[in-house]
Amino acid sequence: xxxxxxxxxxxxxxxxxxxxxxxxxxxxxxxxxxxxxxxxxxxxxxxxxxxxxxxxxxxxxxxxxxxxxxxxxxxxxxxxxxxxxxxxxxxxxxxxxxxxxxxxxxxxxxxxxxxxxxxxxxxxxxxxxxxxxxxxxxxxxxxxxxxxxxxxxxxxxxxxxxxxxxxxxxxxxxxxxxxxxxxxxxxxxxxxxxxxxxxxxxxxxxxxxxxxxxxxxxxxxxxxxxxxxxxxxxxxxxxxx
Numbered sequence: 001x002x003x004x005x006x007x008x009x010x011x012x013x014x015x016x017x018x019x020x021x022x023x024x025x026x027x028x029x030x031x032x033x034x035x036x037x038x039x040x041x042x043x044x045x046x047x048x049x050x051x052x053x054x055x056x057x058x059x060x061x062x063x064x065x066x067x068x069x070x071x072x073x074x075x076x077x078x079x080x081x082x083x084x085x086x087x088x089x090x091x092x093x094x095x096x097x098x099x100x101x102x103x104x105x106x107x108x109x110x111x112x113x114x115x116x117x118x119x120x121x122x123x124x125x126x127x128x129x130x131x132x133x134x135x136x137x138x139x140x141x142x143x144x145x146x147x148x149x150x151x152x153x154x155x156x157x158x159x160x161x162x163x164x165x166x167x168x169x170x171x172x173x174x175x176x177x178x179x180x181x182x183x184x185x186x187x188x189x190x191x192x193x194x195x196x197x198x199x200x201x202x203x204x205x206x207x208x209x210x211x212x213x214x215x216x217x218x219x220x221x222x223x224x225x226x227x228x229x230x231x232x233x234x235x236x237x238x239x240x241x
Contacts, residue, residue: 002028004074005220006066008056008113009033009083011043013182014132017209018080018216019049025217027078030069032056034083056083056109057101066116076117078128078220081110081154086184091145099146106150110157118165127170128220131158132212135178135235151176155231162229171228173219178235181206203236 005022009015010031019031032052033040040051050072054065070076084106087098114129121127136144137151155174162172179185179197185206188197198204215232218224233241 002026003077004028004030004070005078005080006030006032006069006076006113006117007080007082008109010049010080011040011051012036013184014177014180014209014212015080015082016043017213018082019043020047021210021213021217022078022080022220023047023049025220027220028073030073032065032069032083056112057104059112059115062109062112063116066113075120075124077121077124077126078130079113079117080130080132080216080220081113082132083109084132084134084150086144086147088143088147090143094146102146103150103153106147107153107157110154114161118170121170122165122168125169127165127168128224129158129161129170129172130216130219131155131172131174133158133174133176133231135176135233135239138176138231138233138241139239158231159229166228169225171219171225173227173229174231175212175215175219176231176233176235177207177212178233178238179206180212181208201236201238205236207234207236 005027007015007019010019011033019029023029029049031049034055044051052065054061087102089098131154133154134151136148140148158172158174
């Protein structure tokens with residue numbers, strides 16, 4: 001019987017690539033999203049992957065949404081915590097709303113999404129939790145104290161939860177993408193990408209969403225059961241740790 005994978009932020013960018021790759025690998029996939037209805041419906045029409053709308057920053061919304069996914073698709077075996085936002089600004093000008101929104105969505109969501117599924121995974125003696133962090137959670141980034149703090153927290157969450165569940169057939173790992181060719185990066189002016197961003201990347205190019213997706217499929221596999229608490233950096237050699 002096919003395992004069930006739930007991907008947050010799973011209808012656009014890296015998340016869409018992950019959802020598609022997981023389906024191609026034989027998983028029954030559900031994708032959650034926050035606000036872009038048009039993009040979500042197009043994704044659903046193109047892929048036949050069911051989509052669900054809720055705010056990952058809300059524990060109640062996540063609990064309700066997950067219950068619906070499990071009723072429709074089945075118990076969640078693989079959880080990919082991919083959803084994230086940015087609200088950039090120098091810290092001395094950052095508002096409390098900019099801080100809270102990013103922390104709650106990019107870090108708080110890991111609790112909100114994982115807590116409702118972890119007991120089922122423990123009871124079934126199988127689970128894969130894959131958290132999409134960021135290179136900026138490893139090295140920091142000017143204008144992203146909120147984002148870097150949240151993404152660094154994702155790594156700490158990963159390591160601690162991995163220790164708690166290693167004996168129970170549940171793995172917990174993090175992936176830290178560098179600059180990936182998504183809508184967010186494409187919004188950066190071309191001259192900035194060519195003069196300031198790509199020259200920092202030894203591979204001399206942006207990564208592709210499919211390259212992150214392939215790593216998720218690998219970590220989700222039954223054969224990856226001895227990999228837990230790990231942080232996989234996919235950044236073209238830009239930052240090595």
